[in-house]
Amino acid sequence: MKTSIASVCLSGPLVDKLQAAANAGFGGMEIFENDLIGAPQDARTIGKMMRDLGLNCTIFQPFRDLEGMPEPQRSAAFARMERKFEIMDALDTDLVLLCSNCSPAALPERQRMLDDLHELGELAARHGKRIGYEALAWGRQVNDHRDAWSLVRDVDHPSIGLVLDSFHSLSRDVPSSSIGDIRAEKLFFVQLADAPRLSMDTLSWSRHFRVLPGQGDWPMADYVAAIQRIGYDGWFSLEIFNDQFRAGAAAQLAVDGHRSLRFLEDEAARALGRTPVLPDRVTAIRTEFIEFAASHEEAEEFARYFRALGFTPVARHRNKDVTRWKQGEINLVLNCEPDGHAHSYEVVHGGSVCAIGLSVTDKDAALARAEALGIERFEQAVAPDEWDIASLRGLGGSLLYLVDATRSEAMWADEFPLRQEQEGGPSILTRIDHVAQTMQQGEFLSCVLFYVSLFDMGRTAQLEIADPMGLIYSQAVQNADRSVRFTLNGSLAHQSLSSRFIRNYFGAGVQHIALATDDIFQAAEAARAAGLPLLEIGPNYYDDIEARFGLEPDMLKRLRAANILYDRDEQGEYFQFYSRAVAKRVFFEVVERRDYDAFGAANAAIRLSAQASHRGPEWM
Numbered sequence: 001m002k003t004s005i006a007s008v009c010l011s012g013p014l015v016d017k018l019q020a021a022a023n024a025g026f027g028g029m030e031i032f033e034n035d036l037i038g039a040p041q042d043a044r045t046i047g048k049m050m051r052d053l054g055l056n057c058t059i060f061q062p063f064r065d066l067e068g069m070p071e072p073q074r075s076a077a078f079a080r081m082e083r084k085f086e087i088m089d090a091l092d093t094d095l096v097l098l099c100s101n102c103s104p105a106a107l108p109e110r111q112r113m114l115d116d117l118h119e120l121g122e123l124a125a126r127h128g129k130r131i132g133y134e135a136l137a138w139g140r141q142v143n144d145h146r147d148a149w150s151l152v153r154d155v156d157h158p159s160i161g162l163v164l165d166s167f168h169s170l171s172r173d174v175p176s177s178s179i180g181d182i183r184a185e186k187l188f189f190v191q192l193a194d195a196p197r198l199s200m201d202t203l204s205w206s207r208h209f210r211v212l213p214g215q216g217d218w219p220m221a222d223y224v225a226a227i228q229r230i231g232y233d234g235w236f237s238l239e240i241f242n243d244q245f246r247a248g249a250a251a252q253l254a255v256d257g258h259r260s261l262r263f264l265e266d267e268a269a270r271a272l273g274r275t276p277v278l279p280d281r282v283t284a285i286r287t288e289f290i291e292f293a294a295s296h297e298e299a300e301e302f303a304r305y306f307r308a309l310g311f312t313p314v315a316r317h318r319n320k321d322v323t324r325w326k327q328g329e330i331n332l333v334l335n336c337e338p339d340g341h342a343h344s345y346e347v348v349h350g351g352s353v354c355a356i357g358l359s360v361t362d363k364d365a366a367l368a369r370a371e372a373l374g375i376e377r378f379e380q381a382v383a384p385d386e387w388d389i390a391s392l393r394g395l396g397g398s399l400l401y402l403v404d405a406t407r408s409e410a411m412w413a414d415e416f417p418l419r420q421e422q423e424g425g426p427s428i429l430t431r432i433d434h435v436a437q438t439m440q441q442g443e444f445l446s447c448v449l450f451y452v453s454l455f456d457m458g459r460t461a462q463l464e465i466a467d468p469m470g471l472i473y474s475q476a477v478q479n480a481d482r483s484v485r486f487t488l489n490g491s492l493a494h495q496s497l498s499s500r501f502i503r504n505y506f507g508a509g510v511q512h513i514a515l516a517t518d519d520i521f522q523a524a525e526a527a528r529a530a531g532l533p534l535l536e537i538g539p540n541y542y543d544d545i546e547a548r549f550g551l552e553p554d555m556l557k558r559l560r561a562a563n564i565l566y567d568r569d570e571q572g573e574y575f576q577f578y579s580r581a582v583a584k585r586v587f588f589e590v591v592e593r594r595d596y597d598a599f600g601a602a603n604a605a606i607r608l609s610a611q612a613s614h615r616g617p618e619w620m
């Protein structure tokens with residue numbers, strides 16, 4: 001796939017955009033006229049810079065309001081176009097994007113539009129240029145690619161072709177099967193953007209909420225497959241207007257953009273029954289371990305929490321100051337080493353989760369896919385007798401370890417041979433239910449793409465959760481059997497819990513870990529008896545759920561006594577309680593699911609309120 005990105009997607013001065021796109025591996029860039037107008041370099045210099053960076057100028061855009069205009073606007077538009085051809089010569093592109101007319105003056109006369117496009121084709125041909133005609137979703141007369149195609153087809157001029165833009169097609173639910181009617185040699189250019197499903201006018205939606213393929217809700221692979229099926233082999237170019245991206249780092253967006261196109265190319269190849277271009281998406285079997293980095297002092301506090309939650313320190317690492325805590329299937333690793341990644345992480349963030357270990361069906365295939373997606377590997381020195389566990393750079397500088405599921409037992413036995421205490425009695429907590437990661441709002445979409453492009457995971461809808469100090473956005477990524485789930489949270493509000501976490505923590509990271517039990521009441525009682533500091537829930541909540549769910553008095557009493565939150569939907573019931581935060585950074589949740597698949601979103605606001613009452617130096 002020939003990959004391009006529009007200059008408008010990226011933040012910063014034009015030359016920085018060029019550099020970011022080239023570094024990320026794009027073969028071309030669409031130059032937006034405003035980016036050029038604002039640049040201190042002239043068009044010829046920009047054109048030369050692009051060539052030096054190996055970037056094609058794939059299209060110059062946008063040109064507006066030409067076809068079907070009355071005089072004198074009509075002649076003025078043609079004269080304006082002729083001037084643009086000079087800029088295109090300097091930029092070294094022969095293609096200009098003509099948006100369907102949005103002017104109130106545009107006349108609803110098809111023959112006039114055909115005549116104008118034909119005359120434009122003649123003008124362009126004289127200058128060695130081509131015109132790509134794009135139906136904007138809010139165009140005055142033409143707002144559907146089928147109508148744009150019928151004009152292009154009937155004008156039948158070699159210099160007049162079509163531009164498809166997934167936003168305009170999919171925001172109006174134009175069926176992708178209609179692309180089958182388009183002749184490949186008349187399709188001059190393709191622009192791609194995904195978007196969340198929103199109900200708003202198409203112009204506002206388009207100009208503020210476009211996202212990268214894979215970050216939104218649309219069937220992008222079907223769209224691309226339909227285009228490839230007709231034999232198109234030209235550019236696929238990201239055109240993402242997004243307020244967050246404009247405020248973010250160009251380098252990161254360019255890397256994510258390139259990743260999104262690789263992912264999409266692979267999905268489209270699979271949809272077409274062609275040879276995939278990437279190794280299969282990685283099947284994560286379970287969250288094998290959570291690794292905490294801590295100073296000796298903070299390690300004691302973590303250890304108190306682990307004990308109170310029912311964990312036992314079962315073994316120590318063969319060479320290192322690292323302890324394996326275990327309960328049921330759950331492994332927590334507490335790392336107090338004086339150097340290495342965990343230590344560096346601890347120095348920056350304080351005692352916290354520095355790594356997550358996932359067991360996967362095929363670690364080598366996982367690494368190959370990660371590499372093809374431009375996901376950075378992490379390597380550090382290992383002693384000759386230690387396992388070199390493969391790891392990737394995850395969120396906020398933390399690590400994501402990948403272990404072959406068939407070898408995980410051998411890994412534990414080899415790496416942690418020094419027995420400590422015996423695990424006693426049946427485990428109350430059985431497995432890791434989900435891991436909650438908090439990040440800046442600007443990192444959110446990048447993180448979603450990381451998980452869904454690498455792993456065989458889907459996304460839930462994005463939810464808005466009311467924190468007493470502002471909205472928090474939350475979304476989960478999870479695999480089909482729900483054995484691995486991450487919830488992602490971000491907020492723009494300065495004083496929301498998410499934002500305070502990021503400030504206090506110096507970056508994005510794991511904010512809480514949810515552990516599953518088959519008996520929430522037993523788990524809550526055991527935690528209380530063991531002295532786990534619990535998050536207390538106010539009385540009004542219990543009055544509310546009594547009224548909402550018609551709970552039996554006895555059940556209500558038990559929930560209230562144990563600070564357990566409750567939810568119910570059409571499928572089942574959910575029970576949850578929370579610890580206070582260890583070292584003011586990370587807290588634990590215990591959940592029992594009874595045929596329930598969600599995360600208790602209605603309770604999140606209650607939890608946030610309870611935590612907000614611990615603001616100040618004791619802020620969670």
Ligand SMILES: O=C(O)c1ccc(O)c(O)c1
Nearest residue numbers: 062099134165206207239
């Ligand atoms: O929002 C716009 O005006 C606009 C301009 C150019 C495009 O290619 C497009 O898809 C939208």
Ligand SMILES: [Mg+2]
Nearest residue numbers: 134165191239
């Ligand atoms: Mg477009």
